[in-house]
Amino acid sequence: MALSVENRRPTIVVMGVSGVGKTTVARLLAERLALPYAEADDFHPPANIAKMAAGTPLDDADRAPWLAALAGWLGDRAQAGAGGVVTCSALKRRYRDTLRTHCPDAFFLHLSGGHGLVEDRLAHRAGHFMPASLLDSQYAALEPLQPDEHGAVLDVAHTPAQLVEMAEALLRPVNGDLA
Template identity: 70%
Template sequence: MNPTVVVMGVSGVGKTTVARLLAERLGLPYAEADDFHPPANIARMSAGIPLDDADRRPWLEAIGAWLHQRREDGTGGVVTCSALKRRYRDTLRAACPDAWFLHLAGSHDLVADRIDHRTGHFMPASLLDSQYATLEPLTADERGGVLDVGPTPDRLVDSAIRLLALPTPAGTSGNPVNGDIA
């Protein structure tokens, strides 16, 4: 069965770039989490207003439904989603229990610089602090891995593919690497 992968992290870490490349390299369907937001959520974020959990619930459920369908179809897939809190990831796992999370992590300064230099995105740099404050990193019992975003996107995808290919010994968490490897 093809994997279902959620590329997660705060805004500006390169989720879209890495997820698109990963999906292309693995020959999997790709989806951008931002496309699942209702217009009201985009308006809030564009105005610099952080979303609350009530705003996020239908968005997370829609992403979970996409993952579930890819699993049911056997196609697998790669989707971006900030998935900053454990309970958000739990919502996605409820829809797709074998989802694997790739957490792209970077220093606040690096990510803020990236946000300051990108164009055409609704997420303002002013919300970055709230995202870092909200972030709950993957724990040992969650399937996934963490990559530092310093390397190029191609190197990150190489590292992600290696992480996905690692066998999970019986009786372990399914989280072969929960640290920086790139």
């Protein structure tokens, strides 16, 4: 029996350039909404991680299997009506379109911040394979959400807790009682 849209839990992609706090916000949001959580970095093949760690941006061929795996994860959760929250840079419209292939109703929560703030965060982040030197390439590739895309932009000048509150408020009119 198919679930009605009203009875489905939301599928949310927390997106943005590296260093905006995708992982922190996505984990908090998934916990708050009692949804499964996935970290997009875990879907990268080792070759992609090595390439980024060496300071080389990924190209579309590198991203294709990664995006397909993420789309499958989203689609599986949507199909089951379980919802989920996943992080993904999703910088370009065509990447978001790929993610929507299996989950047309995915909500894209774009965490956005000024270059200086994000660069400072990256400079002080430890234990991540994405070097600050790739930030410029990410900003250059970023295509903002378009009016026909289901989602919203939130400014990362807010605390993660505030961002989660704001995201929950944005999702409530679409999905009713989320918890």
